[in-house]
Amino acid sequence: xxxxxxxxxxxxxxxxxxxxxxxxxxxxxxxxxxxxxxxxxxxxxxxxxxxxxxxxxxxxxxxxxxxxxxxxxxxxxxxxxxxxxxxxxxxxxxxxxxxxxxxxxxxxxxxxxxxxxxxxxxxxxxxxxxx
Numbered sequence: 806x807x808x809x810x811x812x813x814x815x816x817x818x819x820x821x822x823x824x825x826x827x828x829x830x831x832x833x834x835x836x837x838x839x840x841x842x843x844x845x846x847x848x849x850x851x852x853x854x855x856x857x858x859x860x861x862x863x864x865x866x867x868x869x870x871x872x873x874x875x876x877x878x879x880x881x882x883x884x885x886x887x888x889x890x891x892x893x894x895x896x897x898x899x900x901x902x903x904x905x906x907x908x909x910x911x912x913x914x915x916x917x918x919x920x921x922x923x924x925x926x927x928x929x930x931x932x933x934x935x936x
Contacts, residue, residue, distance in 0.1 A: 806866050809900075811837055811893065811907040813859030814848040814925050816872075821846075825875050829862035836897030837907060841920035841928075848925045849888075849910025849917070858924040859907075861900055869906075876908045886911050 809832060815822040836856040841848045850857050864872070869890075873880060877887035888908035895903045920928045 807863050808865070808869050809861050809903060809905040810864050810869065810872070811835060811859050811861050811895070811905040813837075813841070813850060813857050813907070815846075816875075817860060817926065820926070820929075822875065825872060826862060828868060829864045832861040832863055832903075833900045834898045835859060835861045835895045835900045835903070835905070836923070837893040837905065838896050839893075839909075839923070841923050841925060842910070842914050842917040843920055843928070844910070844914075844917055848920060848928070849912075849914065850907060851910055851914065855921075856897055856923050858922075858927075861895070861903065861905055872908075878908065883911060 816826050836858050839850050839857045840853040840855040841850055841857055878890055879885040883889050889911040890906050891909050893905055893907055895901050
């Protein structure tokens, strides 16, 4: 089975974990509702006001299972998961209205710096951070 997956952080091309997306088919740029926080070496998407910028890729079941492991998602056990995969509707970009899955940060975020504009690539350029 094929899945539309929205990515917004270190899995994107040119960033630290891009190799994990090898074999996925690029579908387009997109925005989903929510907000981003800086978790140190990577961002976290949270429910809330705003939009998060990223890209949508088509992945198969095996690829999605590998990404679940990369994102420290334990299928069937949300409490044990760092990220949790959820369904969203794209709210901006050429794929507007498309249903996608993405990883929502599932741990406390007190003290984490917000990324107000929701664009991780732009943010790491602004703060001068390698990703």
